[in-house]
């Protein structure tokens with residue numbers, strides 16, 4: 001039994017995983033940040049401190065076990081907000097040290113990748129699109145935990161662009177779900193350029209974001225009501241998703257794979273899901289269930305459990321790990 005803890009951003013989460021099976025997953029999303037239009041690191045840390053203990057207790061009781069049944073602890077070590085990460089890492093270190101348990105540091109990005117296993121039976125080789133608030137990366141994964149980066153964003157992450165567009169339209173944070181909801185009442189006017197029309201697997205969203213800014217300035221001058229906002233949201237969303245599906249097409253051509261998985265917060269987008277079905281019907285397309293597409297400890301537990309069962313665990317008794325705000329996508333070893 002593995003206890004996993006996630007606190008890299010604004011979700012405090014704990015999960016119990018055993019032999020690849022999820023036994024419990026408790027997630028508390030902090031709402032305090034919505035009034036600031038983005039996550040405030042210190043406030044996030046304060047809330048993690050307040051709730052982490054009760055969330056771990058709930059994860060254990062929902063799995064019908066006690067702390068004595070836990071054989072290892074997995075924790076998100078990065079990338080993320082340092083004050084927030086510190087809470088989970090310190091908590092996990094203390095617990096692991098006091099009970100002499102292995103402490104498995106998990107890369108949050110790997111967590112998102114392994115989230116597909118929570119809802120699907122899938123085996124590599126697979127093309128992966130990791131698309132979240134901080135990252136947009138296209139990855140060739142020939143085997144579990146082997147990552148070849150095919151391309152990534154040259155500027156903003158896709159989720160970040162959704163958040164910024166939401167802010168420009170005076171919608172709440174996180175922006176993705178708000179933009180998607182507003183877009184449902186509008187139509188794509190083809191006014192936002194899709195961008196990056198080359199044969200690379202790179203992404204770029206800052207041009208799209210500036211185009212939205214110009215369109216908003218234009219419409220606010222000439223329109224008396226706000227009806228145009230839904231069309232702008234729809235136009236942006238269509239172009240952003242089109243760029244993602246274009247690059248998935250390029251990645252599938254380059255790798256020759258017949259499987260593609262999309263993970264991370266933006267993978268919750270329904271338009272992306274229907275476009276994938278429409279465009280890539282001949283391929284095996286995998287998404288995590290909606291509840292696992294945003295941050296959670298279940299995905300961290302699945303990675304820790306994989307490491308626990310496949311690697312030499314004697315390396316994981318290091319209780320002096322420090323969180324990392326930036327962490328490339330590669331397997332994280334105890335230092």
Ligand code: KG4
Pocket residue numbers: 009131132133134135158159160162163174175176177180264265266267268269270293294295
């Ligand atoms: O993976 P995640 O929960 O946290 C990070 O590790 O970044 O991703 C959060 C990002 C935010 O930028 C949010 O606006 C975006 O995912 N997002 C969406 C949707 N739901 C969340 N973007 C577009 N459409 C959605 N439905």
Ligand code: ZN
Pocket residue numbers: 108112132264265294295
């Ligand atoms: Zn995430």
